Amino acid sequence: MSVTRPAGFAASGVAAGLKSTGARDLALVVNRGPLQHAAAVFTSNRAKANPILWSQQVIADGRVSAVVLNSGGANCFTGAFGFQTTHAAAEAVGAALGVSPGDVLVCSTGLIGVGDQSFRDAILQNVPAAADALGAEGGHDAALAIMTTDSHPKEAVVEGEGWSIGGMAKGAGMLAPGLATMLVVITTDAVLPPAALDRALRAATRVTFDRLDSDGCMSTNDTVALMASGASGIEADEAAFSDALTALCRDLALQLQADAEGASHDIAIEVVNAESEDDAVVVGRAVSRSNLLKAAIFGNDPNWGRVLAALGTTDAAFDPYAIDVSMNGVMVCRSGEPGDDRELVDLTPRACTILIDLKAGDATATIFTNDLTHDYVHENSAYAS
Amino acid sequence: MSVTRPAGFAASGVAAGLKSTGARDLALVVNRGPLQHAAAVFTSNRAKANPILWSQQVIADGRVSAVVLNSGGANCFTGAFGFQTTHAAAEAVGAALGVSPGDVLVCSTGLIGVGDQSFRDAILQNVPAAADALGAEGGHDAALAIMTTDSHPKEAVVEGEGWSIGGMAKGAGMLAPGLATMLVVITTDAVLPPAALDRALRAATRVTFDRLDSDGCMSTNDTVALMASGASGIEADEAAFSDALTALCRDLALQLQADAEGASHDIAIEVVNAESEDDAVVVGRAVSRSNLLKAAIFGNDPNWGRVLAALGTTDAAFDPYAIDVSMNGVMVCRSGEPGDDRELVDLTPRACTILIDLKAGDATATIFTNDLTHDYVHENSAYAS
Numbered sequence: 001m002s003v004t005r006p007a008g009f010a011a012s013g014v015a016a017g018l019k020s021t022g023a024r025d026l027a028l029v030v031n032r033g034p035l036q037h038a039a040a041v042f043t044s045n046r047a048k049a050n051p052i053l054w055s056q057q058v059i060a061d062g063r064v065s066a067v068v069l070n071s072g073g074a075n076c077f078t079g080a081f082g083f084q085t086t087h088a089a090a091e092a093v094g095a096a097l098g099v100s101p102g103d104v105l106v107c108s109t110g111l112i113g114v115g116d117q118s119f120r121d122a123i124l125q126n127v128p129a130a131a132d133a134l135g136a137e138g139g140h141d142a143a144l145a146i147m148t149t150d151s152h153p154k155e156a157v158v159e160g161e162g163w164s165i166g167g168m169a170k171g172a173g174m175l176a177p178g179l180a181t182m183l184v185v186i187t188t189d190a191v192l193p194p195a196a197l198d199r200a201l202r203a204a205t206r207v208t209f210d211r212l213d214s215d216g217c218m219s220t221n222d223t224v225a226l227m228a229s230g231a232s233g234i235e236a237d238e239a240a241f242s243d244a245l246t247a248l249c250r251d252l253a254l255q256l257q258a259d260a261e262g263a264s265h266d267i268a269i270e271v272v273n274a275e276s277e278d279d280a281v282v283v284g285r286a287v288s289r290s291n292l293l294k295a296a297i298f299g300n301d302p303n304w305g306r307v308l309a310a311l312g313t314t315d316a317a318f319d320p321y322a323i324d325v326s327m328n329g330v331m332v333c334r335s336g337e338p339g340d341d342r343e344l345v346d347l348t349p350r351a352c353t354i355l356i357d358l359k360a361g362d363a364t365a366t367i368f369t370n371d372l373t374h375d376y377v378h379e380n381s382a383y384a385s
Numbered sequence: 386m387s388v389t390r391p392a393g394f395a396a397s398g399v400a401a402g403l404k405s406t407g408a409r410d411l412a413l414v415v416n417r418g419p420l421q422h423a424a425a426v427f428t429s430n431r432a433k434a435n436p437i438l439w440s441q442q443v444i445a446d447g448r449v450s451a452v453v454l455n456s457g458g459a460n461c462f463t464g465a466f467g468f469q470t471t472h473a474a475a476e477a478v479g480a481a482l483g484v485s486p487g488d489v490l491v492c493s494t495g496l497i498g499v500g501d502q503s504f505r506d507a508i509l510q511n512v513p514a515a516a517d518a519l520g521a522e523g524g525h526d527a528a529l530a531i532m533t534t535d536s537h538p539k540e541a542v543v544e545g546e547g548w549s550i551g552g553m554a555k556g557a558g559m560l561a562p563g564l565a566t567m568l569v570v571i572t573t574d575a576v577l578p579p580a581a582l583d584r585a586l587r588a589a590t591r592v593t594f595d596r597l598d599s600d601g602c603m604s605t606n607d608t609v610a611l612m613a614s615g616a617s618g619i620e621a622d623e624a625a626f627s628d629a630l631t632a633l634c635r636d637l638a639l640q641l642q643a644d645a646e647g648a649s650h651d652i653a654i655e656v657v658n659a660e661s662e663d664d665a666v667v668v669g670r671a672v673s674r675s676n677l678l679k680a681a682i683f684g685n686d687p688n689w690g691r692v693l694a695a696l697g698t699t700d701a702a703f704d705p706y707a708i709d710v711s712m713n714g715v716m717v718c719r720s721g722e723p724g725d726d727r728e729l730v731d732l733t734p735r736a737c738t739i740l741i742d743l744k745a746g747d748a749t750a751t752i753f754t755n756d757l758t759h760d761y762v763h764e765n766s767a768y769a770s
Binding site for chain 1: 429430431432433459461462463464496497498600601602603604605674675676677680681683684686689690691693694695696697698699705706718721722723757758759761762763764765766
């Protein structure tokens, strides 16, 4: 179901030959209205793929009729030819659906530098088939078609009062291999204006996808798109919608974390009692990017010194010699000194929680990351070969 | 020779029982004058070990009589007891040598959180033996005693006009395992005032040790100390001394990089034509911290897309779509598009150069890093167990 759960949407996923396996690799999600309201957020990487450059223009007026997505090539750093390919893909979708190409978002994922004539041909020649395959039950096929190294499709649905939200996502957790892009398409049949959708989407992504930092590597192609059909006829309360959207985004974000192929631990870094939420995020992110800590967690080693060494590199407000650090419930560092016996920490479960008490205020944030494993190294050294 | 090459210095390295192997683990380097001028730089991590907190006070007046260094425990996050241990170590050295404890630098390396009574006892009880063992040929023993996972001691000498500079360093390249501290002691018999030593040391470390970024993890204990005995009686030209000191520091820094146990490549990231040197450093550092790129280099994969994705996360001045990237001499990305055939790149040698032309000015900087390997993960997951 996912993106086709809300009324007013159709989707499809077909095989265009971009994946050497012959699996589905081209997806369409269409908003049949009556409204075609939308919002989207994109990677903040300055190295942006051609589909990002295109889609940023499309979303400017808050109106989107369809999203076309492909795996098998990121169409990034492919020059003017690559941008023309993105444009042509939107034109092809426009022609097949009878909508304006300027209302078609384009998303691509795969290797950077891939976007040649054969890539273009595969997409353009198969857009009609994707349009023919559109159906109100097509959400699952679309979710399959955007997978790269994902072990399974990621889908989620949240029900509101008379309306619903559906979403699909791709991404292999570690944001690896191959800078695997995070692509997320979310649909709703609630009645909401574009500005409200934009507010709700930014609020939701800020505390969900933006707090997923598997390996510190930011993609060139990340996109989260939200489309509202208004087909339920129900004007949603904006606060209720925002909460529901955040819940759906958290669900998808945790699915991405849990499908980290190379990972053996899902690590939640909870920073509490920070002076500000920004400080909590800065500290959590610094800790989440410590290769030394991530390798220790892989080895089930509660090496709290690596937590303190990582947060000491930030300029957040705290006294490093006052901090408490707990791992899976055991306070291994108390007020900057060795605390309870580290032998008490059980790191064998996949879920791992590192609780950091900064004792500097009352703000909180959680960053979601993964451990650093042999499989991570293997996946990312072998991907392009 | 190393630190005992310049006239006026004696050194020793003894076994104090801090290393379970029984190897040398306590070192002394003494400046017998006539001058006792000094300068030092320390980790900028806010999580500083007790020896750093102590030594920052010692160096304030530019006068140092001796440095005592131990492996086998970082004495970091060990509270007031740990600070008292550092203080007591300086007192013990002062008593053994007849110098002021306030002129004794203390350096420690090993696991964070290690610094209990037995650690204190091992140091204090063995300082007299280290003092007894002091000799004008003791530099090598001292270099051995500060090793942790280093495969060999790092030493270097540069000859000036009538004076010389000697240095020793420890660090396992990847700044791993266990946040392995970088400790560097440099000696000279040139006649120079403390202020000139400080200027020369900051200038040298800024372009050598500060540009070594093996795994992005900053230690709590890093120290680079420079002592001048004036025993040559030669007033060195400050510019010539500064150049010689920079050459010595570069030599030691590259020895640290090359001894990265887990690493299979030494990677030089040369950023050219940046608008400013700061920009060049920011870009080089961002690229050096991309786990995806580092895993690709491990796999001999010239994955230039990962270079661009990493530099796109910075706010340095450049047009991402104008950049050239060469790997080992092959321009794989030209003006932000695929360049020469990536199959031409030979990444089998240990030395790897990634040249990034930002086309934004005429400033340059090189960051030295290593690849991300299975051995890195293994070393750092298994260290504490």
